[in-house]
Amino acid sequence: MKHVAALAGVGIKTVSRVINEEPNVAPDTAARVWEAIRALDYHLDMQAGSLRRAGGRTHTLGLLVSSVDNPFASTIHRAVEDSALEHGVAVFASSLDDDPEREDKAVAAFLRRRVDGLILTTASPAQNYLSSTAGRGMPVVFVDREPASTAVDSVVSDNRAGAATATAHLIRHGHRRIALLTDRLRIQTAAERQRGFFDALGAAGIPASEVQVVTDLYDADGSEAALAGLLASPEPPTAIFSAQNLITIGVLRALRAAGRERSVAVVGFDDFPLAGLLDPGVTVVAQDPYRIGRLASERIFRRLSGEVVEPERVLVPTRLIERGSGELGPS
Amino acid sequence: MKHVAALAGVGIKTVSRVINEEPNVAPDTAARVWEAIRALDYHLDMQAGSLRRAGGRTHTLGLLVSSVDNPFASTIHRAVEDSALEHGVAVFASSLDDDPEREDKAVAAFLRRRVDGLILTTASPAQNYLSSTAGRGMPVVFVDREPASTAVDSVVSDNRAGAATATAHLIRHGHRRIALLTDRLRIQTAAERQRGFFDALGAAGIPASEVQVVTDLYDADGSEAALAGLLASPEPPTAIFSAQNLITIGVLRALRAAGRERSVAVVGFDDFPLAGLLDPGVTVVAQDPYRIGRLASERIFRRLSGEVVEPERVLVPTRLIERGSGELGPS
DNA sequence: CTGAAAGCGCTAACAG
DNA sequence: CTGTTAGCGCTTTCAG
Numbered sequence: 199m200k201h202v203a204a205l206a207g208v209g210i211k212t213v214s215r216v217i218n219e220e221p222n223v224a225p226d227t228a229a230r231v232w233e234a235i236r237a238l239d240y241h242l243d244m245q246a247g248s249l250r251r252a253g254g255r256t257h258t259l260g261l262l263v264s265s266v267d268n269p270f271a272s273t274i275h276r277a278v279e280d281s282a283l284e285h286g287v288a289v290f291a292s293s294l295d296d297d298p299e300r301e302d303k304a305v306a307a308f309l310r311r312r313v314d315g316l317i318l319t320t321a322s323p324a325q326n327y328l329s330s331t332a333g334r335g336m337p338v339v340f341v342d343r344e345p346a347s348t349a350v351d352s353v354v355s356d357n358r359a360g361a362a363t364a365t366a367h368l369i370r371h372g373h374r375r376i377a378l379l380t381d382r383l384r385i386q387t388a389a390e391r392q393r394g395f396f397d398a399l400g401a402a403g404i405p406a407s408e409v410q411v412v413t414d415l416y417d418a419d420g421s422e423a424a425l426a427g428l429l430a431s432p433e434p435p436t437a438i439f440s441a442q443n444l445i446t447i448g449v450l451r452a453l454r455a456a457g458r459e460r461s462v463a464v465v466g467f468d469d470f471p472l473a474g475l476l477d478p479g480v481t482v483v484a485q486d487p488y489r490i491g492r493l494a495s496e497r498i499f500r501r502l503s504g505e506v507v508e509p510e511r512v513l514v515p516t517r518l519i520e521r522g523s524g525e526l527g528p529s
Numbered sequence: 530m531k532h533v534a535a536l537a538g539v540g541i542k543t544v545s546r547v548i549n550e551e552p553n554v555a556p557d558t559a560a561r562v563w564e565a566i567r568a569l570d571y572h573l574d575m576q577a578g579s580l581r582r583a584g585g586r587t588h589t590l591g592l593l594v595s596s597v598d599n600p601f602a603s604t605i606h607r608a609v610e611d612s613a614l615e616h617g618v619a620v621f622a623s624s625l626d627d628d629p630e631r632e633d634k635a636v637a638a639f640l641r642r643r644v645d646g647l648i649l650t651t652a653s654p655a656q657n658y659l660s661s662t663a664g665r666g667m668p669v670v671f672v673d674r675e676p677a678s679t680a681v682d683s684v685v686s687d688n689r690a691g692a693a694t695a696t697a698h699l700i701r702h703g704h705r706r707i708a709l710l711t712d713r714l715r716i717q718t719a720a721e722r723q724r725g726f727f728d729a730l731g732a733a734g735i736p737a738s739e740v741q742v743v744t745d746l747y748d749a750d751g752s753e754a755a756l757a758g759l760l761a762s763p764e765p766p767t768a769i770f771s772a773q774n775l776i777t778i779g780v781l782r783a784l785r786a787a788g789r790e791r792s793v794a795v796v797g798f799d800d801f802p803l804a805g806l807l808d809p810g811v812t813v814v815a816q817d818p819y820r821i822g823r824l825a826s827e828r829i830f831r832r833l834s835g836e837v838v839e840p841e842r843v844l845v846p847t848r849l850i851e852r853g854s855g856e857l858g859p860s
Numbered sequence: 861c862t863g864a865a866a867g868c869g870c871t872a873a874c875a876g
Numbered sequence: 877c878t879g880t881t882a883g884c885g886c887t888t889t890c891a892g
Contacts, residue, residue, distance in 0.1 A: 199885065209863040214887065222861055239661050241640040245576040245587065246885035249868045256576065258642070266610060266622070267603040276598040279624055288638055290619050291597070293610055307619055309572040311589070330570050450806055472803045475781055530869065540879040545871065553877055577869035580884040 199240070206234035217242050248312065257287045259498065260308035262301065262318035263342075265293040270443070270468060270487050271319065274341060277491025278317055285499055287314070296385070298322035305331075315498040317491075320345050323384070337501035339494040343386045344511065353494045353512040357387050357467075360483040360516030361394025361441065362401075364465040367481070367518060368437040369402045372527045373463060377410040377428055377435035379421055379445050388413075391441040391467060410435055421448025422455075429456050436528035437463035443470055450476065465524040467516075474521055481524025483516045490514050530571070537565035548573050579643070588618045590829065591639035593632065593649035594673075596624040601774070601799065601818050602650065605672060608822025609648055616830055618645065627716075629653035636662075646829040648822075651676050654715075668832035670825040674717045675842065684825045684843040688718050688798075691814040691847030692725025692772065693732075695796040698812070698849060699768040700733045703858045704794060708741040708759055708766035710752055710776050719744075722772040722798055741766055752779025753786075760787050767859035768794035774801055781807065796855040798847075805852055812855025814847045821845050 203210040208231060215223050216231040223231075234240075248256045259282055263271035275291055282289050290313060292304040298321050305327040308316060315337040325345045331338050340352040368376055378395050381388040392411070399409060410428060415421045421444065428434055429452065440446040446466030453459040460478060469484035493512055500507060518524075534541040539558060546554050547562040554562075565571075579587045592609055594602035606622055613620050621644060623635040629652055636658045639647060646668040656676045662669050671683040699707055709726045712719040723742070730740060741759060746752045752771070756779065759765055771777040777797030784790040791809065800815035824843055831838060849855075 210885090211863055211887085212861090215862090218887090224861065227861085239664065241637065241661065243643060243885055244641045245643055246580055246868090247887065249577055249580070249870090249885080250887040251868090252888080254868085265607060266597070267600070267607040269598070269600065269603075272598040272600075272603045275622070276596060276624060279597060279622070286638075288621050288623070288642060291606070291610070291622050292619070293607060306572065307617075310575045311619060312574060312576055330572065333570065447803065447806070454806065470802070472778070472801070472807070475778070475785065476803070476806060477808055541869095542871080542879060543877090546878085549871090555877060558877080574869055577884090578871065580869080580886090581871040582884090583872075585884080 199242075202231065202234045202238055202240050205238065206231045254312065255314050255502075256312045257285075258311065258313045259287050259289050259495070260305075260311075260313040260316045260318075261289055261291045262294055262304050262308075262316065262320075263291070264296055264319055264321070266291050267293075269470065270342075270485065273487035274317075274491035274494075277488045278495045281492055281495035281499070294319070294321050296321040302327060309334075309336075314502055315339075317341055317494045317498060319343055321385075337498050339497050341490050341494045349509045351494075351497050351509050351511075353490050353497070353514060354387075355485045355490070356513045356515050357390035358394040358397065360485070361391040361439070361467060362398040363394075363516070363518050364439050364467060364483045364524075365395050365398035366401070367520075367524055368439060368463055368465055369398060369404065371437075371463060371525055373437035374404055374408055375410075375433065375435045375528070376404075376408075376437045376439060377412065377425075378439050378441060379412050379415055379424060379449060380441035381416050381445070382414050388441060395439060395441075415442075415445050415448070418444045418448035418451065421445040422452045423448075425449050425452035426455065429453075429458060429462075435462065437526075438465075440464065440466045442466075443468045446470070446480065446482075450480065459523075460526065461529045463524055463526040463528075465518075469519065473519075476523075478523045478526070479521025481521050482519050484519050485516055486514055530573075533562065533565045533569055533571050536569065537562045585643065586645050586833075587643045588616075589642065589644045590618050590620045590826070591636075591642075591644040591647045591649075592620055592622045593625055593635050593639075593647065593651075594622070595627055595650055595652070597622050598624075600801070601673075601816070604818035605648075605822035605825075608819045609826045612823055612826035612830070625650070625652050627652040633658060640665075640667075645833055646670070648672055648825045648829060650674055668829050670828050672821050672825045680840045682825075682828050682840050682842075684821050684828070684845060685718075686816045686821070687844045687846050688721035689725040689728065691816075692722040692770070692798060693729040694725075694847070694849050695770050695798060695814045695855075696726050696729035697732070698851075698855055699770060699794055699796055700729060700735065702768075702794060702856055704768035705735055705739055706741075706764065706766045706859070707735075707739075707768045707770060708743065708756075709770050709772060710743050710746055710755060710780060711772035712747050712776070713745050719772060726770060726772075746773075746776050746779070749775045749779035749782065752776040753783045754779075756780050756783035757786065760784075760789060760793075766793070768857075769796075771795065771797045773797075774799045777801070777811065777813075781811065790854075791857065792860045794855055794857040794859075796849075800850065804850075807854075809854045809857070810852025812852050813850050815850050816847055817845055 319342045344352045466482045469482045473480040650673045675683045797813045800813045804811040
């Protein structure tokens with residue numbers, strides 16, 4: 199910048215004014231400065247700037263998700279990026295693999311880089327870093343999962359209602375012997391979905407003794423093996439509610455292997471690509487990850503703009519998509 | 530940091546030494562400093578540090594891909610992140626939507642943030658920013674697509690050989706009336722795949738007049754419509770080589786709609802989730818995006834560590850996965 | 861409209 | 877083993 203000022207024959211502050219498009223610069227002075235900038239191929243150093251800038255803003259956001267290559271997470275990522283771009287903000291992304299230790303480390307790494315805000319899918323039972331961030335006035339919004347603490351912003355799918363919808367749909371098609379296949383219940387979304395499952399059973403007067411629940415599933419292989427076991431039992435379920443993406447895939451594989459894909463009904467939580475191309479098409483309760491990401495970053499930017507708002511829990515509705523597998527009756 | 534030094538009763542430089550784990554600090558001094566750090570919930574400001582640090586390293590990397598929510602790109606992203614984590618480096622990601630203007634802007638945004646290196650899927654015919662980055666000594670590695678300029682690092686799939694393998698596979702199963710469905714040929718990967726297609730035809734002595742080529746396809750809808758047209762023609766193809774992900778999906782939809790999924794062979798370029806669950810399973814030439822991301826970031830870090838290496842073009846092999854659709858004979 | 865001076869939080873270089 | 881000084885590139889403040 200010094201060099202640009204020298205070449206343009208102006209003071210360093212004038213260069214600063216020009217490049218930041220501040221007012222009070224004569225048009226021809228500005229032109230001379232732009233020319234020098236181009237001639238020297240100069241690029242502003244925002245890092246140095248944020249050192250002195252009021253509020254120390256770095257125009258940077260941190261996004262923490264289960265994994266950047268998970269479709270649900272990467273759609274959130276895209277939404278956050280789109281929103282950030284409108285504000286001239288760049289996005290750091292980090293994968294947590296549902297590991298609380300990794301979460302702490304990743305948050306610390308972002309704190310050291312002085313991000314302006316944090317959007318995150320927490321994996322921890324407790325968010326110790328909240329004191330550091332809150333103390334610094336850094337806005338934090340939780341997505342997909344809610345933290346233990348209550349006075350924070352969060353944007354999550356309506357897991358409980360969605361699961362109830364899925365289960366009620368199966369009941370409406372005549373099923374009673376329904377199996378729930380789900381993740382580790384310490385994960386908040388899994389617990390909510392289980393609650394929704396039982397909500398719908400209760401509303402229909404189906405006793406818990408008639409259904410089967412398998413928990414602690416987290417990948418397709420485990421889920422496939424679990425369902426294979428159920429199918430081989432004396433009283434196999436006539437319908438499955440699979441409470442997560444990968445679990446649904448395992449379910450489909452197990453049904454296919456047993457030749458039962460047209461005789462056992464399936465509704466999955468969370469949509470996935472090609473669900474409609476399978477035979478039968480897979481009925482799902484779809485989430486809206488783009489909307490979740492959008493709402494989360496809009497909230498961050500609202501806080502950054504100085505607006506004082508009460509912490510809020512935003513529930514994003516889910517949508518049942520009927521494709522065939524959920525409309526099969528009990529055999 | 531000043532405050533930490535005061536609280537611990539040491540000089541500011543000692544705090545710097547402790548937090549950066551530099552040698553030559555007495556154990557009990559270090560302990561006192563750590564305690565103060567914890568008490569004040571202090572987090573180092575890396576931005577300020579990089580201002581003075583030798584080489585001005587920010588421990589930050591920029592990743593530019595078509596879109597962060599594209600599965601191929603997000604697998605690369607994950608690989609880069611894993612590699613970066615080992616080096617204590619954070620990753621900025623940005624989506625380009627194959628828009629050259631957006632590419633320029635995104636690179637400029639990363640330059641302003643002084644990233645240590647850039648990994649990118651270029652969409653531009655020319656990379657004007659290369660002079661800025663190279664001049665600054667910033668390492669750049671291209672992935673998936675190669676730039677116009679030659680003296681740069683790149684890591685790409687062996688598109689030509691992969692396409693030839695796919696085509697030869699169809700020929701081996703008795704097909705001659707094969708259709709190529711592909712993207713805009715100005716995209717370098719599409720052009721390479723078309724070359725591979727003709728390589729295999731040439732090797733088998735099949736004249737170009739026997740095959741059909743449809744280009745400028747970029748989404749599933751367009752591809753579905755295009756194939757519907759071909760199937761309705763007097764001499765429909767007996768086999769399809771679909772040169773890209775979304776195009777393959779359109780192909781599958783068109784075949785399904787026409788009830789031809791068991792009579793027309795298909796090989797797709799690029800694997801996708803659930804390809805094995807469809808009926809018939811979809812034979813593909815799979816790429817290895819994780820490996821591409823790994824190799825690219827390892828090259829960045831090798832350059833950052835000061836190693837001087839010749840710019841190199843790394844070709845990552847593809848792999849044919851037979852699942853059924855590619856093994857159907859001509860009817 | 862323009863510029864000079866101070867200082868953001870840190871690390872390099874050097875002195876003790 | 878420890879502390880002092882200077883200065884990274886910028887923005888703020890204030891004086892012309």
